[in-house]
Amino acid sequence: MSKNEQAQVEIRQADIVIVGCGAGGMAAAIEAKDNGAERIIVLEKLHAPGGNCIFPPLPLANEDGVLKMACMDDNTLLDDDLRLNPDITVRTDANFKSAMEWNHWRGDARLIRTLINKFEGVSDWLKSNMEPADFLPDPEVNRGKLAKLLIRFCKARGIEVLCDTPVKNLLKDKNGRVNGVLAETKDGNKIQVNAKSVIISTGGFIGSKELMAKYFHSYTESVFDDLCIMGLRHTGDGIKMALDAGAASDGTVAFEWELNRVPWLNNPVSPLTNLLNNDIHPDLIWVNKNGERFADESKLNATNSWYRLPHKTCYILLDEAMKNRIIKNGPVKMPDFMIGLDLFAGLDDELKDQEAKGRVKISDSWDELAEFIGADPEVLKATVDEYNSFCDKKHDDMFVKNPEYLTPLRTGPFYVAKSTLAMLVTRGPLKVNTKMELLDTNDDPIPGLYAAGVDIGGTDSDTYASGVACHSIGWSLSSGRIAGENAAKAAK
Numbered sequence: 001m002s003k004n005e006q007a008q009v010e011i012r013q014a015d016i017v018i019v020g021c022g023a024g025g026m027a028a029a030i031e032a033k034d035n036g037a038e039r040i041i042v043l044e045k046l047h048a049p050g051g052n053c054i055f056p057p058l059p060l061a062n063e064d065g066v067l068k069m070a071c072m073d074d075n076t077l078l079d080d081d082l083r084l085n086p087d088i089t090v091r092t093d094a095n096f097k098s099a100m101e102w103n104h105w106r107g108d109a110r111l112i113r114t115l116i117n118k119f120e121g122v123s124d125w126l127k128s129n130m131e132p133a134d135f136l137p138d139p140e141v142n143r144g145k146l147a148k149l150l151i152r153f154c155k156a157r158g159i160e161v162l163c164d165t166p167v168k169n170l171l172k173d174k175n176g177r178v179n180g181v182l183a184e185t186k187d188g189n190k191i192q193v194n195a196k197s198v199i200i201s202t203g204g205f206i207g208s209k210e211l212m213a214k215y216f217h218s219y220t221e222s223v224f225d226d227l228c229i230m231g232l233r234h235t236g237d238g239i240k241m242a243l244d245a246g247a248a249s250d251g252t253v254a255f256e257w258e259l260n261r262v263p264w265l266n267n268p269v270s271p272l273t274n275l276l277n278n279d280i281h282p283d284l285i286w287v288n289k290n291g292e293r294f295a296d297e298s299k300l301n302a303t304n305s306w307y308r309l310p311h312k313t314c315y316i317l318l319d320e321a322m323k324n325r326i327i328k329n330g331p332v333k334m335p336d337f338m339i340g341l342d343l344f345a346g347l348d349d350e351l352k353d354q355e356a357k358g359r360v361k362i363s364d365s366w367d368e369l370a371e372f373i374g375a376d377p378e379v380l381k382a383t384v385d386e387y388n389s390f391c392d393k394k395h396d397d398m399f400v401k402n403p404e405y406l407t408p409l410r411t412g413p414f415y416v417a418k419s420t421l422a423m424l425v426t427r428g429p430l431k432v433n434t435k436m437e438l439l440d441t442n443d444d445p446i447p448g449l450y451a452a453g454v455d456i457g458g459t460d461s462d463t464y465a466s467g468v469a470c471h472s473i474g475w476s477l478s479s480g481r482i483a484g485e486n487a488a489k490a491a492k
């Protein structure tokens with residue numbers, strides 16, 4: 001930086017500066033403060049804090065210590081599932097084994113075990129900071145509650161958060177120690193924060209064409225038109241800055257999807273998206289553009305098969321009887337955080353509205369429905385006939401779908417909805433050790449530099465392990481807490 005430029009820069013001093021005020025950043029700030037760091041400054045690019053942490057429900061545990069929003073990989077939580085065991089050792093072992101099997105041992109086993117163990121204390125940590133009123137059940141505000149609480153916990157500790165202040169560069173001293181950041185306010189003013197440590201938690205790169213082209217296994221030029229990106233389109237700022245500062249890539253990058261969603265809606269509480277959600281209604285049918293089934297629709301992880309579809313686009317089929325049964329009886333499987341919500345108010349109006357917009361087709365005629373999909377009507381009819389025959393004999397000869405969820409389509413009108421893969425966040429690729437120190441290409445820590453949240457790699461391979469208890473938000477909070485604790489120790 002030239003002397004002239006330096007003169008226009010506001011200089012601030014801190015023990016720890018945190019890049020990003022989302023789940024990982026706020027967890028790091030709180031933990032750093034509680035571990036003795038005095039001056040903590042959190043710099044946030046956007047106008048408000050929270051990041052994608054505004055979306056997940058609160059990860060609280062029941063009286064046995066078992067997480068309420070636990071493992072989701074098979075649509076059914078079995079009572080004897082070891083991941084739900086009240087014995088902490090049994091369930092952390094089970095979660096660890098599940099994570100490692102999922103990533104084919106490509107993940108960093110020591111890092112994963114550390115995050116799983118740390119997450120066991122997150123529920124108590126949150127509860128110990130909560131007021132009695134925070135425990136009152138209110139499904140309408142469940143989403144967003146976690147972010148609001150973390151923001152409040154930061155304020156209560158006097159942690160300074162500067163919004164509209166994206167960090168542009170990491171600063172290093174002559175010995176290569178990271179000793180601050182350079183940020184810019186929306187008025188173009190520069191702020192240099194000198195600190196003993198920097199923690200990066202910038203939420204991944206789902207919105208970066210450059211990084212998606214580099215790391216997304218199913219990248220195409222039309223990817224941003226095809227995918228339904230459900231959260232904030234973070235651009236991998238922290239990842240780029242860390243790589244520029246000599247950090248290594250772990251070599252593992254994973255993509256976290258949401259369930260099947262209607263592409264034109266980012267609103268998770270739409271009655272139509274609730275209807276089409278295979279996690280709570282596993283008996284729907286999916287077909288590709290040829291009118292053929294391509295997966296066991298009852299498997300949450302079958303969402304991965306959507307990557308194979310042109311434009312990641314699927315057509316979801318149901319009939320009038322199925323629709324009425326779902327509205328009358330409610331979802332087959334209802335996650336805790338959805339209990340109490342009116343899921344289907346206004347569904348018929350929304351279906352008609354979306355039909356007028358060309359996104360849904362309602363008809364008694366399979367020929368018309370095939371035309372909407374662009375499929376050969378004979379192929380589509382054969383698919384439905386075959387599926388109905390599987391339902392009658394309670395065995396899916398093709399994809400072995402759980403017979404409990406085999407429901408025939410025989411009562412018109414029939415419905416077809418166009419849907420695409422909904423993506424949440426990217427995970428990786430920054431390489432860290434179990435203290436969340438960023439490593440260089442020799443696996444040596446870069447002094448003064450930590451990372452947390454989904455910027456860190458080593459946790460998953462190509463797709464995130466949805467079957468590990470509270471994996472995403474859980475590991476974002478755990479990694480943040482660990483980074484904050486270690487940065488505070490180093491600051492002393």
Ligand SMILES: Cc1cc2nc3c(=O)[nH]c(=O)nc-3n(C[C@H](O)[C@H](O)[C@H](O)COP(=O)(O)OP(=O)(O)OC[C@H]3O[C@@H](n4cnc5c(N)ncnc54)[C@H](O)[C@@H]3O)c2cc1C
Pocket residue numbers: 019020021022023024025043044045046049050051052053054055056057165166167168201202203204230231232234235237238423424425452453454455470471472473474476
């Ligand atoms: C729609 C949606 C639903 C989800 N639901 C669940 C769920 O049900 N369960 C679950 O476990 N997980 C869920 N997640 C995942 C969870 O939200 C993430 O694991 C978590 O938020 C990641 O934390 P983070 O700190 O890495 O990123 P974030 O929480 O996104 O925070 C990153 C912050 O960094 C800021 N930032 C970026 N660049 C800069 C810069 N240059 N300078 C300063 N600040 C910067 C961003 O603006 C953002 O505020 C969901 C995610 C989405 C998108």
